[in-house]
Amino acid sequence: MRRSARSYSFHAFVSSIGFATIGAAAGAQVSQNPTSPTRREAGVAFEYAHPVGNFGLNEGNGRGAVGHFVFGLGSKANFGIRVDAAYIDFGSHSRTFPSSPLVQTTANDIGLVTIGPQFSVRTGRLQPYINVGAGVAYFYSQKGFSTPGGSSQPQGTTNYSETNRVSLLYTGGAGLDIPFSISGNGFAIDVGARFNSAQGAKYIPDNNSHMPGSYGASAIYQHEGVANFMAYHLGFSVRF
Numbered sequence: 001m002r003r004s005a006r007s008y009s010f011h012a013f014v015s016s017i018g019f020a021t022i023g024a025a026a027g028a029q030v031s032q033n034p035t036s037p038t039r040r041e042a043g044v045a046f047e048y049a050h051p052v053g054n055f056g057l058n059e060g061n062g063r064g065a066v067g068h069f070v071f072g073l074g075s076k077a078n079f080g081i082r083v084d085a086a087y088i089d090f091g092s093h094s095r096t097f098p099s100s101p102l103v104q105t106t107a108n109d110i111g112l113v114t115i116g117p118q119f120s121v122r123t124g125r126l127q128p129y130i131n132v133g134a135g136v137a138y139f140y141s142q143k144g145f146s147t148p149g150g151s152s153q154p155q156g157t158t159n160y161s162e163t164n165r166v167s168l169l170y171t172g173g174a175g176l177d178i179p180f181s182i183s184g185n186g187f188a189i190d191v192g193a194r195f196n197s198a199q200g201a202k203y204i205p206d207n208n209s210h211m212p213g214s215y216g217a218s219a220i221y222q223h224e225g226v227a228n229f230m231a232y233h234l235g236f237s238v239r240f
Helices: 004-027 053-058
Strands: 039-050 062-073 081-098 102-120 127-146 161-177 186-203 224-238
Touching: 004 127, 039 053, 039 081, 053 224, 062 224, 081 127, 102 161, 102 186, 127 186, 161 224
Parallel strands: none
Antiparallel strands: 039 062, 039 224, 062 081, 081 102, 102 127, 127 161, 161 186, 186 224
16 A cells, blocks of 8 residues: 555644644743733644444544644633644555455545634643534545555556545544643643544445455445544643
């Protein structure tokens, strides 16, 4: 499977949100009015995804990265608008067939962007928050056949297929910020979970084992429907 381009995209995504967060941290060093709450928050985290429902029957767990930005509103900035951007790689999965020398490989990735309200507690050593959001999820699937040595099938046969679709996404999450300082400003450890529901998602199931003919093409089954998954994250955030 050709995953090099997506690997570069993943590293570029992680680098961009990482540099953005570091830049925000540098800005947080500027002195502020102590009577005015910090209204901006940015963060980056490692994310572990666990499909549930029908999506869980067709796909395994995934890993990726997520970045977020919150702008607080109100006199205490407890209420805010949150934006999330994440990339989840569900990996590649290979299967062999007893009567064929070919190896089937399936891979699925998801990129998502959401926006919505967040309510958070901004004082104390443990600061919980809850949020909901809506946005889009981009599903990208690949499926192909190759020989165990890695060479492709003879020319003229179909040995590679892909599908992609942008779906409407709804989310609901909760988490906990653990600030390094009593004031609650600056850096904090961020741990949480988010439920994601993609409507009308289209992807190639991981458990879809269609044995090809004698070095011939195989039908590619594409699943279409709601794709639900839980995403758990662990990272850090900074308020500035």
